[in-house]
Amino acid sequence: MKLSKTVSARLRFCQRRMDNRLIAYTFGPKPSAFVTPFFQSSTLKQRILMLQKSETNRWAIVKYGFVALFTFSLFLFVAACEDRAKQDVVNNKEITVSGQIFASDGIPIPGANIVLNGVQRGTTTDAKGRYTITVPANGTLLISFAGHKSQEIAVGGKTVVNARLAEGSDGTAGRFSGQTTDPNRPAEKLTAEQDKEGIFTVVEKNPEFPGGMQALSDFIAKNMQYPEAARRAHVSGKVFVRFVINTDGSFQDVQILKGIGFGADEETIRIIKAMPRWKPGTQDGKPVRVRYNLPIKFDLENQ
Incomplete structure (x- = not known):
C-alpha cells in the first residue's frame, strides 16, 4: 500500500525534527538550574558522597566556639586597655x-x-x-x-x-x-646674713610644744588673761596667729592672720611670746625653720 505524497512528506518532517531535537539535547545548552538534574551522573555522585559523609564532630564545634569566644574576649580586652590608657592620660x-x-x-x-x-x-x-x-x-x-x-x-x-x-x-x-x-606671695627666703635655710610651712615632722598638744592647750588656758574690753563687749571667738619657730625652738615674726579685736589680738601675741621653746621641726632628719599657724580660742563663758 503506497502512502500519499502528503503523508510521506509529513513523516519526513517529523523525523528531521526528532533528529534535530536529539542533536540539540546532546550538544546543546544544559538544562535550567531551577530543575534538579537527578539524571546527571556527576550530581548524583555528589549526593551519594554527602549521604555517606559522617556528621561533624561535636568536639570540633566546641573548639570553633572556644576560638570565637577567645577572639571576642581579646578584642574587648584591647579596647578596654585603650580606654584605660586614655583615662590615665586624663587623670594624670x-x-x-x-x-x-x-x-x-x-x-x-x-x-x-x-x-x-x-x-x-x-x-x-x-x-x-x-x-x-x-x-x-x-x-x-x-x-x-x-x-x-x-x-x-x-x-x-x-x-x-x-x-x-x-x-x-x-x-x-x-x-x-x-x-x-603662702600662695599669694612669692617664695620667701632668709637673707644670707641671717640664715641660708628656707622657711618651711609643711615638713616631715612638725615642731612640737613641750609635752604635746594637750600641754599646749593647758598652757594657753593657764596663762590667758581675758581682755577687759572683750569681756565688757561679750566678745568670744578665735584668733589665728602665725609665727616662725627657729631651729633652736625660739620664736620670731609673730603675726595675726585673723583677729577679733577688743584686745584679744594683743593678748594672743603676748601668750605666744611667753611660751617656752618648742622642739623644732625637721626635714630630711635636720632641724629647719618652720612657719607655724595656731588658733587661740577666747571663750567668755569658760572664764
Missing part, C-alpha cells in the same frame, strides 16, 4: 584646684595646710581660708591645721574642693611632707 593631667577651708563652726581657717599626698607639694590658706594649688586630676589632698582633725580628700577631677575641719587631734598633722610658702 595637671589641673588647678581652689577652695576654702572652714572650722566646724563655719568660720574660715587661715593658715591651714593643703598638701598633695605622696608629693612634696603644698600650700596654705590665706586670711579668708582660701587656697589654690595645681595637682593631678586623680590626686589626693591632705588638709590639716593645728587643733583640728585632718582630712584626706580625693580631687576626682574637680576644680573646687572645700573642706570643714572638726576640732580635735588625730595625730597626723606631723606626717605630711613638703615645702611651700
Whole structure:
C-alpha cells in the first residue's frame, strides 16, 4: 500500500525534527538550574558522597566556639586597655584646684595646710581660708591645721574642693611632707646674713610644744588673761596667729592672720611670746625653720 505524497512528506518532517531535537539535547545548552538534574551522573555522585559523609564532630564545634569566644574576649580586652590608657592620660593631667577651708563652726581657717599626698607639694590658706594649688586630676589632698582633725580628700577631677575641719587631734598633722610658702606671695627666703635655710610651712615632722598638744592647750588656758574690753563687749571667738619657730625652738615674726579685736589680738601675741621653746621641726632628719599657724580660742563663758 503506497502512502500519499502528503503523508510521506509529513513523516519526513517529523523525523528531521526528532533528529534535530536529539542533536540539540546532546550538544546543546544544559538544562535550567531551577530543575534538579537527578539524571546527571556527576550530581548524583555528589549526593551519594554527602549521604555517606559522617556528621561533624561535636568536639570540633566546641573548639570553633572556644576560638570565637577567645577572639571576642581579646578584642574587648584591647579596647578596654585603650580606654584605660586614655583615662590615665586624663587623670594624670595637671589641673588647678581652689577652695576654702572652714572650722566646724563655719568660720574660715587661715593658715591651714593643703598638701598633695605622696608629693612634696603644698600650700596654705590665706586670711579668708582660701587656697589654690595645681595637682593631678586623680590626686589626693591632705588638709590639716593645728587643733583640728585632718582630712584626706580625693580631687576626682574637680576644680573646687572645700573642706570643714572638726576640732580635735588625730595625730597626723606631723606626717605630711613638703615645702611651700603662702600662695599669694612669692617664695620667701632668709637673707644670707641671717640664715641660708628656707622657711618651711609643711615638713616631715612638725615642731612640737613641750609635752604635746594637750600641754599646749593647758598652757594657753593657764596663762590667758581675758581682755577687759572683750569681756565688757561679750566678745568670744578665735584668733589665728602665725609665727616662725627657729631651729633652736625660739620664736620670731609673730603675726595675726585673723583677729577679733577688743584686745584679744594683743593678748594672743603676748601668750605666744611667753611660751617656752618648742622642739623644732625637721626635714630630711635636720632641724629647719618652720612657719607655724595656731588658733587661740577666747571663750567668755569658760572664764
